[in-house]
Amino acid sequence: MLVSSPWFTWQPITLNLRNPFRLSYGVSETRQSFWLRLAGDAGWGEAAIPPYYGISDDAMIAYWKQMLDRQAAQPVLPDDPAAVAAWVGAAGPAPARCALDLALHDRIARQRSVSLWRLLGLPAPVDLPTSFTIAIAEPAEMARLAAEADRYPILKIKLGSDDDAARLAAVRAARPDAILRVDANAGWLPDEAVVRIGELAGFGLEMVEQPVGKHDIAGMGYVQAHTDLPIVADESVQTLADVEALAAAGVRGINLKLQKVGGLGPGVAMLRRAKALGLKVMLGCMIETSIGATAMAHLAGLADWLDLDAPLLIANDPFAGITFGAGARVRIPERAGIGCRGRGDAGTR
Numbered sequence: 001m002l003v004s005s006p007w008f009t010w011q012p013i014t015l016n017l018r019n020p021f022r023l024s025y026g027v028s029e030t031r032q033s034f035w036l037r038l039a040g041d042a043g044w045g046e047a048a049i050p051p052y053y054g055i056s057d058d059a060m061i062a063y064w065k066q067m068l069d070r071q072a073a074q075p076v077l078p079d080d081p082a083a084v085a086a087w088v089g090a091a092g093p094a095p096a097r098c099a100l101d102l103a104l105h106d107r108i109a110r111q112r113s114v115s116l117w118r119l120l121g122l123p124a125p126v127d128l129p130t131s132f133t134i135a136i137a138e139p140a141e142m143a144r145l146a147a148e149a150d151r152y153p154i155l156k157i158k159l160g161s162d163d164d165a166a167r168l169a170a171v172r173a174a175r176p177d178a179i180l181r182v183d184a185n186a187g188w189l190p191d192e193a194v195v196r197i198g199e200l201a202g203f204g205l206e207m208v209e210q211p212v213g214k215h216d217i218a219g220m221g222y223v224q225a226h227t228d229l230p231i232v233a234d235e236s237v238q239t240l241a242d243v244e245a246l247a248a249a250g251v252r253g254i255n256l257k258l259q260k261v262g263g264l265g266p267g268v269a270m271l272r273r274a275k276a277l278g279l280k281v282m283l284g285c286m287i288e289t290s291i292g293a294t295a296m297a298h299l300a301g302l303a304d305w306l307d308l309d310a311p312l313l314i315a316n317d318p319f320a321g322i323t324f325g326a327g328a329r330v331r332i333p334e335r336a337g338i339g340c341r342g343r344g345d346a347g348t349r
Helices: 057-073 081-088 094-111 139-148 164-174 190-203 217-225 240-249 264-276 290-297
Strands: 008-023 026-038 044-048 132-134 154-158 179-183 205-209 231-233 253-256 280-284 305-307
Touching: 008 057, 008 094, 026 057, 026 094, 044 094, 044 290, 057 094, 081 094, 081 264, 094 264, 094 290, 132 139, 139 164, 154 164, 164 179, 164 190, 190 205, 190 217, 217 231, 217 240, 240 264, 253 264, 264 280, 280 290
Parallel strands: 132 154, 154 179, 179 205, 205 231, 231 253, 253 280, 280 305
Antiparallel strands: 008 026, 026 044
């Protein structure tokens, strides 16, 4: 259903996954995203959040309706990127704010005929390689998926349940050449995480992402103190205060995602602060279309790692944006704004 207004519209899109996506939270074969479009296709944004974040579609739609009412009373969009954060506000659900934030930044950059990273005053994006996700399954199935992903030099292995060692052993046997990153999606307790990481380290890991619960900042620091591998926070990173707390706890990296922090305004501020604190930064994404993933790729000039494989994981991406070159290196389109275009009937921009 397309919801229309004189100011902007939003439209739900069902994203079909190429393979069932299993995490420590559960399994899914589809995910939903919302495509937000300013009037006249002046700017595009996206809202996408997994069910385990506990944010309902109704809550996001309520925020957009509130913003429509405000726009009707004061029909002036910001023309300065510095004004976007205040215009979007901080009261709505993060992915709903992200969609509007992206669309407004896209509009301003297109008006100025500049790429998004230039609008934001960021270094030119570096074509870093993205990791490719292997979801939780039986060891043999994970090995099959890893072998099929032979064009991707970096694999992100979802763990956080029983038989993690067997799963990782199967993947390593199938892909002895791959760089392996492990993501437990908050599936372990701190002491358990220390033991499991000790068992898994022998398979040659680059990092371990979110080993414990998202609110357990002290637990994240505890795990980091007991391993030489970088511990990278994901679900624990949703505000600037979280970045400060994680750095103080001794965690060595964060996974920044625009959907969970509310868009480019807060995202860039968190990225810059993380770098100032000496944290490594991974640029990540939810299961989302090329709109969101491409917007995030514009920040790659300040990144250490990329995890922007969402367009590779879905079978029906309606948009064309980032591309993946040799070695899965991410490249942004050479167009103004975010730089995405529609495929088929998904717009003509």
